[in-house]
Amino acid sequence: MYDSLCFTDFGVAAWISKLYGIFISKITSLLFFLVQLGPIPRHLAIIMDGNRRWAKQRGLAPSEGHPWGSKTLTNALQWCYDSGIRQLTLFAFSIENYKRPEEERQRLFELAKEKLTEMLDSRDIIQRYRVKVKLVGDLSLLPEDLQRLMHSVMKETAENEGPRLNICFSYTARDEICTALVHMLNDILERKLSFKDIDASLLDEYIARGQGLSKECLAPDIILRTSGEARLSDFLLWQSSYSLLYFSDRMWPDFGLWDFLQLLFWYQRHWREYQQLRQRQEHCQRHKEGV
């Protein structure tokens, strides 16, 4: 009798849990349907900051925060694609992060390998949504096995026609710009280009070419940074000149659906003024060119 009672309790708990999951899923779908009644950003860039501080606040080792951040990332990818965002750029690992202790770096690389291996799994969100993945940065600085895995993921998802995911790994914006400039200067020396051809549009092309992206993929509509820090920290400096900046006080592992919806409604609130500002800027540009 005792055994049958336990079985019944377990069945009821599982049944309630399943119902709750379905309820949350329906509410989430409804919320994403509603938010898409307003303008949705085409391209969102995220600086996932605060993993180590989050871990310290909970008495964990700083490097313990990164796996939790990875879970938030999985959720964030789902939210982005469900809400209609077509391109996502993540700042995963900076060239400056090589200064961190060896143990933490190795842990981050291991986490990256786990995440990339998951991406090759057909059940993973990347395959479900047919996401095209691009790794952006100076990948030659990374361990060889990680580089091979990265190239596998890019090759595997190259034909996907769904949303795009750009992961900035071993990346800084200045390094990206200088790499593009070196190619440009080499072309000038080889007389493929002249000095008069150099303008912002040309640099756009060289940066995009260097990262294997198309020129249209570059500029994010929003740069989101978590943990309360209000800096770009050498992320997409060239591309973010005209982007909206959103600094959230939440640590990245704590960034939830409410915060994500807050971000989208915030964008919708600023969207009209932002479009007007872009039009004024284009008008100024045309005026200067006319002069």
Added chain:
Amino acid sequence: MTLSLQTIRRPIALLVYYILYWIFFTVEYLKPLFYKQSRMDTCRQKEQPKYQVKHLGIVRNDGVGEETSICSNLINVILWCLSLGIDTLTFVDSQVVDWSSWVRILCRVENFAKDSCILETSSCSHLTCTVENKSTGFFVLKLWNRNQTIFTLNLLHSNDAHLSLIRGIHHLVRTKLEEYQMIPISSRKKYVLDFLNSGAEGAMIGCEPQLVVIFGNIPSLVGFPAWEVRLSQIFFQPSFSSFTFRDLKEIVHMTLQTPKRFGT
């Protein structure tokens, strides 16, 4: 007239959407009340800052304003900067197309002599102001006191976000291409990086501001030189005309208190 389910659904969806929109708007509206409190708490900290803010960046996105009034506010900001030890200000205005009329107002040395608490009255007669039009409307005003630069004001447009770096690249190509050609291929990236970091021999604004204040409802760096904003602390303020010395002091203090990890 029969109503279809689709006809009923859309208005209801829009109603729920606007309710949600206003809920999130209210939450965001109330947040600054708590943010201002925490900013004041930060300012009460007694820790001695390890470095000083020397370069301030300002981006003005708060709409059209009367030129004389904005110039007057800008002069006040310059005087406040001098009192806080800030010797460079980079000012980007998303509305201004031509800085020439502004420069004529800003260049008058008597504007800076009006506050004797900041500049000693006896040295006012030695104040001079020089203007340099770098190219395509990028102006640099320098305030001199007895042959020493005491303040530099960079005036840029909203296009200068990219044009600033392009000017640096043009200067590199015009003047350093032969030297660049001699450098080993493996060192070329570092050469370009160092050249641009140093300010491209005056073609760019030269140094990175420790903090950038964005005024207006549009939280964007519209126009601020892209290269130089790498590690700048960014703050948002509602309006340039209502910006006070106390606000600037609080912001500078917060910048000094913020830990600078830079990847570590």
